[in-house]
Amino acid sequence: MRYIDSHFHLHHLAEKGFEIPSMMQRLQSDGFIGGIDIGVDPLDMIKRYEVLKNYPFLHYSVGLYPSHAETESLHIILDQLEDMIEKYSPHAIGEIGLDYHWDFSTPERQQELFILQIQMANKHKLPVIIHNRDADHDMLKLLKEHRPEYGTILHCYSVEDDLSKDFIALDAYLSFAGNITYKNNNHIQEAAKVIPIDHMLIETDSPYLAPIPKRGKLNTPEFIPYTYEYTAGLRQMETEAFSEIICNNFKRIFPPLLKK
Ligand SMILES: [Zn+2]
Structure with missing residues (x-):
């Protein structure tokens, strides 16, 4: 089976003492064909690139997590972001958004x-x-008013109300993480059953949200087959056929970096 992980934080895994080189080796011999490493503040790009430069088939993003909204000097960190974009040519801006769960600002x-x-x-x-956390309606409203023109991915999709079709009407891709496998997350499972498959992605959000049966452990892209298998089951599909479609969805947004 081939698979792609559309959201992970290698740098956070490394900070927790995880061995990235041996993991990447195992992944590559196990069907992993790519994915995107996600930033949370502009300057993290410098450290992340030291790891990422060894894996030229990986995409990466840079952006300011909503916790940065508290900073007095928004213009300074936005200037830093602009610098990082110029210098490192990331493939996306993220993760950015709204989090009303934590009292960031x-x-x-x-x-x-x-x-x-x-x-x-x-x-x-x-x-x-x-x-997006606990901000579903504001998120939808903002995306309508300020349309991203080159692609939109809602990571760790977990919108409570039935808003999936509204997001998909904006051509957003909904990316499902390991928490789809948790028993109480009925609303996520229901969304994954009915949305158009050509707007679905699968991610780990490593090192967070390990899927069942690894729940509670440090999550890594190596656990993503569980989420593919579970979600394919919800769609009553063979995992292999499902993963081919998901990989093609990812490649539509992020064309492969290396010719194979
Ligand atoms: Zn993340």
Whole structure:
């Protein structure tokens, strides 16, 4: 089986003492054909690139997580972001978005930071990778008013109300993480059963949210086959046929970096 992981944080795995080189070796001999490493603040790109430069088939993003909205000097960190884009040519802006679960800062301030980054993504012709927690209706409204023009991925999709079709009407891709396998997440499972398959992606969000049967462990891209298998089951599909479609969806947004 071939598979792609559309959201992980290698740098966070490394910080937790995880051996990246041996993991990448195992992954490559096990059907892993790519994925995207995600940033959370502009300057993390410098450290992340030290790891990423060894794996030229991996995509990577850079962006400011909504927690940065509290900073007094938004313009300074946005300038840093612009610098990182110029210097490292990332493949997406993210993860950016709204998080009303944690008391990062006011919704208004988070929205301001989010909109500025959508504008930056449009300026640089890059897709956006979105973090959305407890902000579903505001997220939908903002995406309608400030359309990302080069692709939209809603990562760790877990919208409570039945808004999937509204997001898909905006041509957003919904990326499902390991928490789809958790018993109480009926709303995520229901969404994954009915949305058009050509707008689905699968991710780990490593090192977080390990799928069952690895729940509670440090998550790594190596656990993604569980999520593919589980979600294919929800769609009543063979895992292999399902994963081919998901990989092709990813490649539509992120064309492969290396010719094989
Ligand atoms: Zn993430």
